[in-house]
Amino acid sequence: MPLRRTALKSGPTKTATGQATSRGATREQVDVAIRTGLLAGRFIPGKAVTIRGLAAELGVSPMPVREVLQRLAAENALEVKPNGRVQVPDMTPARFDEVLKARLLLEPELAELALPHLTAGDAANLQSIDNDIDECLVSGDAEAYMRLNHAFHFSIYRATASKVLLPLIDSLWLQFAPFMRTVYGRVGTASLVDRHKEAIRAVELGDKQALRTAIAADISQGMGLLGKEILAGA
Amino acid sequence: MPLRRTALKSGPTKTATGQATSRGATREQVDVAIRTGLLAGRFIPGKAVTIRGLAAELGVSPMPVREVLQRLAAENALEVKPNGRVQVPDMTPARFDEVLKARLLLEPELAELALPHLTAGDAANLQSIDNDIDECLVSGDAEAYMRLNHAFHFSIYRATASKVLLPLIDSLWLQFAPFMRTVYGRVGTASLVDRHKEAIRAVELGDKQALRTAIAADISQGMGLLGKEILAGA
DNA sequence: AGCAGAATTTTGTGATCACAAAATGACACG
DNA sequence: CGTGTCATTTTGTGATCACAAAATTCTGCT
Structure with missing residues (x-):
């Protein structure tokens, strides 16, 4: 159950509000959404974050979420555990x-x-x-x-x-x-x-x-x- | 035409050499391959690098390459241009x-x-x-x-x-x-x-x-x- | 009740597809 | 010979699928 259906995308090249979407726009929106969430402390350290979960919450396919999660993992903002699960690393x-x-x-x-x-x-x-x-x-x-x-x-x-x-x-x-x-x-x-x-x-x-x-x-x-x-x- | 068919993966859970592959092993291999290539200077700044090209060269699907390129872009090792093309950033x-x-x-x-x-x-x-x-x-x-x-x-x-x-x-x-x-x-x-x-x-x-x-x-x-x-x- | 083990669901991963934008090449016209 | 235009190909992107591993839930036995 999506907590909030922001519905980032609907049409193939235009969004519901009529805004034109360019190359990689969906990924960009997912990126800033998660990034600002991290910076605002809306993610709890140690809490696992699932691809499909975020995808549903943002109203997009798992695809862009996967790439964004990889990006954030590369920046050490997220941690990929050996089983593939992604979580906010807890502080030591x-x-x-x-x-x-x-x-x-x-x-x-x-x-x-x-x-x-x-x-x-x-x-x-x-x-x-x-x-x-x-x-x-x-x-x-x-x-x-x-x-x-x-x-x-x-x-x-x-x-x-x-x-x-x-x-x-x-x-x-x-x-x-x-x-x-x-x-x-x-x-x-x-x-x-x-x-x-x-x-x-x-x-x-x-x-x-x-x-x-x-x-x-x-x-x-x-x-x-x-x-x-x-x-x-x- | 692949420059060198390293054939990282063939079977679903085992490779041709009989080595067991665990979670995310393909991505890992692609990651170290590109990373070491970068560090050894085998990539030329300004030269574009294509997903399908690398995928064919490494003998894998474009999928893991996409994620690795996103990772490296997040580390500023690669640059994603506004049109989506990925290249080694040239030095200023x-x-x-x-x-x-x-x-x-x-x-x-x-x-x-x-x-x-x-x-x-x-x-x-x-x-x-x-x-x-x-x-x-x-x-x-x-x-x-x-x-x-x-x-x-x-x-x-x-x-x-x-x-x-x-x-x-x-x-x-x-x-x-x-x-x-x-x-x-x-x-x-x-x-x-x-x-x-x-x-x-x-x-x-x-x-x-x-x-x-x-x-x-x-x-x-x-x-x-x-x-x-x-x-x-x- | 407590708990081991099996069945089920969830989840990440890699592959493939469809589509649009961009790059590339061919070609006709000035 | 240069140049603008159009067709072709290449490329990135998002979506969906199939599969295996992991987590979770259910169940049956002690």
Whole structure:
């Protein structure tokens, strides 16, 4: 039983809404659907995900789902077990340390590279996102918080038009996001801290070093402290 | 017409040689076949690669090839153009700089993490690989050199049993390997320099900092100098 | 009731098909 | 001789099928 029949596709070359579909459009839609679901924490680590299940839920044939699952497995966002079953990998302390280390190496670097491309308008946009984040923190909407936090960071990183570093960081976010969702589910969102305002100020001033430290601190405090605590308790 | 009929599969559950095939074995074989081909530089950047072509060459149906190509595209080892065609992405100066930067950030780090796990036997194995590399340099076998150089680095990195950093570095190698093959094709292998002996000595001594600098220097000199020169001339 | 074993259903995999878009080649016209 | 146009072929995509392995459920025995 499909949870929600989004009916991505109906006609051969046009969708019900009249929108033209180009090459690989179905796969693309399936890809963003699953990807955003992962980043928003709508998938539970350890929970198996079936091809036919997702296909039915999205109203498409198993075919594009198979390919997307393979893609996400290649990015280590999903794990293919020896029997072929696909599941969201569950977090281990060793894995968590590695993701944290990799983030601290790559994200400040890409932020610095992005800095020259960021305009005043971008800074204002970041400010707007951060305001929405503050609302989510008090309202306790963890899913919206994760979506906005992702938008905040990648609004910076994407300014580089990077084709190498950015995909690597993308892969990292896909790996830790589902776990962080479970963390927020336990500790709530009220205790979350970030260094976004420092980052915005660094962007406005064009201060490379300040941006690096703000991003690094944001990662260490937002992810590092919470995660280590949970993993120690589990 | 298949260039070489390797006939990976014939029967439903057994192959012609009587070897038992388990779940996803065909895809696995296709994956390593293309992956090693990429790392050895047997694919030319910019050259399109067709599903049916590879399928015929490997003696399998297009199905597993499709999934493997999607995987490699997700790792940025291959590029899917808007029309759906898949090709080895060609190198640009910006892309090259990013790969170099990412390698310098990640590989010394993972090498340092690997150091405590490396035994005297591992050091001897590295020495053996490096001896083979020296032979390739004088004989001019670029493909064997690339394979051995990859084996050298990943013999170190794999000691960590890393599930995060290692795949990231894997992705990077898949991205620059095809380009480097073209570089070696132009300048030959005689002029290649590496810092492998320093790295081996650092492993033997258990010197973290020395290993880091050896790896970093190996990357900068082996890849950085050559690549920048070629890209400048192109 | 507890549990081993068989029957049934679910699931991933590889193959094949139909179709449309794109690339390629042939060919006539300026 | 170059060039635009049309026919042919190639190619990716999504769907469906057949099959085997795995998971699940049911059943019968102790």
